[in-house]
Amino acid sequence: MKKHSATLSTLGIFVILAAAAPWLVGDGGVALLFEVLLMLTMAQLWNLLAGYTGLVSMGLQCFVGLGGYTTIFAANTFSVSPYWVLPLAPLVCGLIGAVSAPFLFRLRDAYFSISTWVFAEVVAMLVFITPGLGHVTGMTLETAREIDYETFLLANFWIAAALAAGVVTGIFALLQSPLGLGLLSVRDDDVAAASIGVNVWRNRFIAYVAAAAGCGLAGGISFMAALFITVTTAFDLNWVVAMIFTVIIGGIGTLEGPIVGVAIYYGIRALLTNVFALSGSWYLVTLGAIAVITMLVAPRGIWPFIRDRFGIELLRVSRKLVDDLPHAETTAITSKTTANSRFLDYGSD
Amino acid sequence: MGWTGTIVNGVLLGGLYGLFGVGLALVFGVTRIVNIMHGEFIALSAFIALGVSSLLPDVHPLVLIMPVVIVSFALGYALQAVLVNRSMRLPDPLAPLLLTFGLSVIVRNLMIEGFGVNPRHIRQGDFGQLSIDVFGIPVGVLPVVTLMLAVTLFVILQLLLRRTELGRIVRATADNAEIVRLMGVRPASVYNIVMGLSFALAGVAGLMLALRTTFTPFSGVERLLISFEVVVMGGLGSFWGAMLAGIALGVAQLVGLRLNPNSGFLYANLVFFAFVMLRPNGLFGTRQ
Amino acid sequence: MLLDVASLDAFYDDLQALHDLNIQVERGESVALVGANGAGKTTFMRCLAGLIERKRGAITFGGHNILRMPAEAIARRGIALVPEGRMLFPSLNVEENLLMGALGRRPGYWNLQRIFTLFPLLAERRRQMPNTLSGGQQGLVAIGRALMANPELLLCDEISLGLAPVAVDQIYASFSRIRIEGTAIVVVEQDVKRAASATDRIYCLLEGHVTLQGQSRKLDLEELTRAYFGT
Numbered sequence: 001m002k003k004h005s006a007t008l009s010t011l012g013i014f015v016i017l018a019a020a021a022p023w024l025v026g027d028g029g030v031a032l033l034f035e036v037l038l039m040l041t042m043a044q045l046w047n048l049l050a051g052y053t054g055l056v057s058m059g060l061q062c063f064v065g066l067g068g069y070t071t072i073f074a075a076n077t078f079s080v081s082p083y084w085v086l087p088l089a090p091l092v093c094g095l096i097g098a099v100s101a102p103f104l105f106r107l108r109d110a111y112f113s114i115s116t117w118v119f120a121e122v123v124a125m126l127v128f129i130t131p132g133l134g135h136v137t138g139m140t141l142e143t144a145r146e147i148d149y150e151t152f153l154l155a156n157f158w159i160a161a162a163l164a165a166g167v168v169t170g171i172f173a174l175l176q177s178p179l180g181l182g183l184l185s186v187r188d189d190d191v192a193a194a195s196i197g198v199n200v201w202r203n204r205f206i207a208y209v210a211a212a213a214g215c216g217l218a219g220g221i222s223f224m225a226a227l228f229i230t231v232t233t234a235f236d237l238n239w240v241v242a243m244i245f246t247v248i249i250g251g252i253g254t255l256e257g258p259i260v261g262v263a264i265y266y267g268i269r270a271l272l273t274n275v276f277a278l279s280g281s282w283y284l285v286t287l288g289a290i291a292v293i294t295m296l297v298a299p300r301g302i303w304p305f306i307r308d309r310f311g312i313e314l315l316r317v318s319r320k321l322v323d324d325l326p327h328a329e330t331t332a333i334t335s336k337t338t339a340n341s342r343f344l345d346y347g348s349d
Numbered sequence: 350m351g352w353t354g355t356i357v358n359g360v361l362l363g364g365l366y367g368l369f370g371v372g373l374a375l376v377f378g379v380t381r382i383v384n385i386m387h388g389e390f391i392a393l394s395a396f397i398a399l400g401v402s403s404l405l406p407d408v409h410p411l412v413l414i415m416p417v418v419i420v421s422f423a424l425g426y427a428l429q430a431v432l433v434n435r436s437m438r439l440p441d442p443l444a445p446l447l448l449t450f451g452l453s454v455i456v457r458n459l460m461i462e463g464f465g466v467n468p469r470h471i472r473q474g475d476f477g478q479l480s481i482d483v484f485g486i487p488v489g490v491l492p493v494v495t496l497m498l499a500v501t502l503f504v505i506l507q508l509l510l511r512r513t514e515l516g517r518i519v520r521a522t523a524d525n526a527e528i529v530r531l532m533g534v535r536p537a538s539v540y541n542i543v544m545g546l547s548f549a550l551a552g553v554a555g556l557m558l559a560l561r562t563t564f565t566p567f568s569g570v571e572r573l574l575i576s577f578e579v580v581v582m583g584g585l586g587s588f589w590g591a592m593l594a595g596i597a598l599g600v601a602q603l604v605g606l607r608l609n610p611n612s613g614f615l616y617a618n619l620v621f622f623a624f625v626m627l628r629p630n631g632l633f634g635t636r637q
Numbered sequence: 638m639l640l641d642v643a644s645l646d647a648f649y650d651d652l653q654a655l656h657d658l659n660i661q662v663e664r665g666e667s668v669a670l671v672g673a674n675g676a677g678k679t680t681f682m683r684c685l686a687g688l689i690e691r692k693r694g695a696i697t698f699g700g701h702n703i704l705r706m707p708a709e710a711i712a713r714r715g716i717a718l719v720p721e722g723r724m725l726f727p728s729l730n731v732e733e734n735l736l737m738g739a740l741g742r743r744p745g746y747w748n749l750q751r752i753f754t755l756f757p758l759l760a761e762r763r764r765q766m767p768n769t770l771s772g773g774q775q776g777l778v779a780i781g782r783a784l785m786a787n788p789e790l791l792l793c794d795e796i797s798l799g800l801a802p803v804a805v806d807q808i809y810a811s812f813s814r815i816r817i818e819g820t821a822i823v824v825v826e827q828d829v830k831r832a833a834s835a836t837d838r839i840y841c842l843l844e845g846h847v848t849l850q851g852q853s854r855k856l857d858l859e860e861l862t863r864a865y866f867g868t
Contacts, residue, residue, distance in 0.1 A: 530708035
């Protein structure tokens, strides 16, 4: 119960801050926070896949792009405000995720990862050559012209905030549930998990579809706000690059990790653009260098490093081992999980 | 040019694709790591070849093959020794994958900053346009040279692996890296050499790419995906399978471009997916 | 003394597998290590070969402390392990597997030709792949591979496991030839009788402790049974 009230109060604070943001940070701040919240959502989703299910995706940009195209295409085709068709984005992406998962799941580890990348490229190319989607020139969101700028900005911001809060809370709740325990066991050792009756495939499937839908919605919101979409921006590899880097730096397999990672991501960007006046590519180089160094020096990420140093606990989803197991069994279990969780961490005690 | 011509040229293109893939196959077969930097290094090689070629305008670019091999080997060796081996000490198999992913992003963006996004190409006077008539089909000399080069390198690699002591050591390390230590072999040293060889092959591939077509800092991504597809379709542990896979993809690519000039690598990718679903172990897969 | 192990503790992560082991082997001696499954025999062998990271105590070989030495270095110093399960390299044929043993280029009696003389069966099959050989034949290759290193100490871990008695006979028959060169041998065995008849001294392990040691010829069966099963 204590954990729940802590969660609720955190959520409450977040809601209040989000509501008050426009008056606290002004338009520019809101626009930046909008980006940050979407980035956080996507990072949490990538982390759900890689950190909690062991599926390292290099193709989530596929759903970001599809979500964007779905939203803008539907809004233009039905001549409605994009807010009405926004729910289509997660629907379409969830569907395509569900359909592609059985195929992609046949492959393991690195094979899976790169195949998701190939899949994203295939989808991008299909969108590119499909008539009616703008080809090289892209598509503009026609039906947003009626909305005034201020309302548009705020509405999008609050939707993004709601999405971020929803995803984080959802993942938190998921991991506390039996399904969540199943996910963690799959991550640690899928053969062992299967042998005790955990439905490995189903757990991964649910996580994959959720990530697809979530990224689709994030993409829909992002491109709706941008009013314009091209294949290059929609299916840009750098979407998933950012997800991967933020999670690796922040702390893979923890809920706080992506939050820390996103903060560092935007902090570095501000530093490089404002102080050093460097362009986007240098930013990625710096971020990449930090990610590489983090992986070699503090492989579990910055958050676990800090947490273990100072013993702080925020959103930990921990699992205590039963104390009355005979010593040998306990040590055997911890030795296995220690080996795996040195890199992927679920807050082992 | 009829369909026959397209297919013939697809086969020749397959030589280049096979060359892309064999370096990746070698590394994966021995270390179990997919080197995501592989594609970026092919692109980087192309840029370096371009640079050297413009410094030495009177030297034919094909002469550069030996220096490219040596420099690339050294770079690959150093990369493995300094960075990748370190990531392999961690128990997590994702670590090297994510490390090479991070490195690939760094290299790609450094190339964007350093060389700009405009397409480049090595001018070789008439050599690039030379073509000969084979049974009425115009066939580029450069693609034929590329295919011959690829096959030659393949054969050298096979001889190295099958007939030399170093080759024995590499194959044994690929089989069982722990037991090979009992014979006095340091697996990390073997990995260094293998990565060096892989980079050397990628370097030559980059050089041939630069001669054949235009390239940008974004060319690496496409080459990685092709390399990966070649390795997977060819099957683990089989270099000739990789060669055949390269040819299959080359043909798919050109046929696809003929059907829709704007389709990029779509058809090659689709062939890959279809193949992998039907035969997950690849053409001659010996290990999964 | 060729090998002097003192107060050896070994761990698999948090689990302690060996407790305060004291074991000695003289030059040219043959020693048996017996015990039930899980007693720690293989762990001990792997410690000697340098494959176990977490250990403390002292392992002195030929006057040098090899406790912290990596396996590659230990191999070059003259310890050769025939691992449990034989562990031949599946991608290499018989001859290539044997040649792998000679990488250290240590001087000594054994070379490819002499291994083929010791095991004529292998000469006929020199180009065959390991998976086409029987378990017994694979065992011969594994021993041959270790001998090619001209070791001072040969460690044989459960080489008779899963083999027909005829094959095991052949392997043990080769030991006398091996010992002529002055190589010390440590044999891990579950078959106590076989172990006792082929060696000078015997140690018994139980749950990571030495529970018995003595001359093989003077072995008291009752005492050994107690030491083996811990009753």
